[in-house]
Amino acid sequence: MTDPRTHHLWRPYTQMQTAAPPLEAVRTHGSRIVLADGRELIDGIASWWTAAHGYNHPHIRAAVAAQLEAMPHVMFGGLTHAPAERLAARLAGLLPGDLDHVFFTDSGSVAVEVALKMAVQMWVNRGIAGRTRILAFREGYHGDTLGAMSVCDPDEGMHRRFGAYLPAQVFCDLPRTAVQVATMDARMAAERETLAAVIIEPLVQGAGGMRMHAPDVLATVARLAKRHGLPLIADEIFTGFGRTGTLFACEQAGIVPDILCLSKALTGGTMALAATIATRAVFESFLSDDPAAALMHGPTFMANPLACAAANASLDLFEREPRLEKVAAIAMALAEGLEPLRYLPGVADIRVLGAIGVVQFRQAPDLADLKRRFLALGTWVRPFGAIVYLTPALTIASEDLAQLLAAMRAVVTETTA
Template sequence: MDIQFDQQHIWHPYTSAVNPLPCYPVSHAEGVHIYLDNGTKLVDGMSSWWAAIHGYNHPELNKAAKAQLEKVSHVMFGGLTHEPAIQLCKTLVEWSPEGLERVFLADSGSVAVEVAMKMAVQYWACQGSSNKYKFIAPRNGYHGDTFAAMSVCDPVNGMHTLFQNVLPKQIFAPAPQTRFGALWNEDEMLELDELLQRHHHEVAAVILEPVVQGAGGMRFYHPNYLKRCRQLCDQYNVLLIADEIATGFGRSGELFACDHADISPDIMCLGKAITGGYMTLAATLCTEDVAMGVCQGDPGVFMHGPTFMGNPLACSVANASMALLETGQWRSQVQSIESQLREELAVCKALDNVADVRVLGAIGVVETKQAYDVGTLQKHFIQQGAWIRPFGKLIYLMPPYVIEKEQLSILTQAIFNTLKQMS
């Protein structure tokens, strides 16, 4: 494998072209293990950015992909349809929170967010309220790296401050403060209520990540915040967009994070785990009211159409992933992971360089008091047989649901050992 070419010509995500982070060559993957070219065997703690929930090289997902390859790998979705897309959308409508009846298939999470935001703006324009085009988002949020998605990410603590002069100016509410499982504090809704009271005439939607704020800080907040957001959106006549790209399909302990609060958004974005990490695919779901509202008046259609929308190969693998989830085994798997993460990460609290430890579902987070060099940390983790990619002050785990206890212990021990060595 020509690693020198990789370093000189291939730009990897969130890294410098001048001084790139090390990239480790992968030969193959199986179950929860990633195998490097030199024979090193790593337990994957990231599910390949939260997507590979069933692990790698899964026989059922492989079978679905191979079977679909022999039929049709791709066909344009404009004017054509196919069984894999129909079956997938049936499942998404059936499983998603009540009222989400229409599905727009996209090809990445960021695009799903762009679609959701376009839907919200077009909805109000077609109701004669073209002045309602802004969005309210909680601080510490993250919704993707494309332009509209960047505009609703945290403008200060996020990763897109360089682009603030060219991004649409949105309205930001304080980040949710009451932690998941803590005593709810109703006072924290006062400022959001005030913002909606002042700006509802120009706001198309509130957009948020339900219960789990992901790349903006790995924060877990009280479901009552989400429930109150739903009530406030109804009160002030704005839409609610739930970005479930990271949390959808069981990661937080419920099938969707919205289920913790028993609410239904007007629009919901899905991605990442939808195909079990095999193919790029995403979906934006909306209510019948939103769908009909978007298509009233000019232009009478929704003007968006990704080239690989409804890709049959991706939809077939997604259907196989849904079939695995439908067995219900994921729920006990996630509960087991949560229990083990709580127990085994707790020892990190005693370390001088650790600020916080938190766990929800199959997500474990150790927040340090200072940021460490990512390359240095990863080198230590790899030496202990763990694949963990931290960012900033956050060292976190989102393992595949199929991970065994001994394998998960390798990950938790690697975090503790590394931070103890650095404290």
């Protein structure tokens, strides 16, 4: 094992003392990562779910190159520019209801931070004190910054060591049963005077374990939030842009959240960009003659023109290419390809939604060993906890997807033998 003290990079989610050295990537194309040693890996997770159109898509690359020639960046305080104006208008046109007001940031975690700040300040601006807590769901994950950590699962999530440091939020189980619905309803009533909002990952709790719930569960959450007068924040950072089979997961439940967060695939995996999008009612609660009532947030690289150009190009591709039809085909392939694993003794569950395929083990396996086995089969897959999952690019070639599924069957079978 290499001594981590001799290296300058501190890697994400990694115990630096025991981790194997990372692989060096030198090039990408389509759904493939080329390593410095010449190996070529089929990417089964689209670089943390971002590369919706695959790597190096020529349309996105050309848009970024053209913007680089004109203006790579300009501050967004007191200035504006066409790529951001166009992107905001297009997002508002794609989203349901009156989600019309777009606040750009540069990461999913910060998009969630802004959503939480919007929800809390909305009450302050209306002259209502004490509404500072967020109702969130167990097994959820919303990011790694302070506010985002506070609405992640407090007991089983990766941020549980920070419990004494984080703001105390209200946690419920997702209302899948009548008892859970009644419990959540009662909890919202009991905490009504302290709650500012409800936050949920629609249809799939991603990094908390790829746990899925039906659209009617999401609709129930929206109904209860409305009953208790609470704004609903939909964290679509993972689920947005076709991953669950519709452009946005909220569509499947027929709901319109008050605030919606986007990132990940927003730029097609090309540049860092995120957006927190609010309804008119939320936006108008910040309009005042008092300067202090404004939303006091402003990332230095907010609405970066290069990133906005990439995002506009990505939306072009969703408009003119059959992405959702491809997601449906991927979903069928995942369901068929993973089904033989369902009855292995060490497998607890197989679940598929859109371009997401998950194998849940009964016990957490040796993750380092799993990663080595996938690499040996020419695939890049990153299991975590007790699951191994596939979230490929929405443009993945059928033969590459077949190879990923063959690798999944081989590795899972060996692991459970």
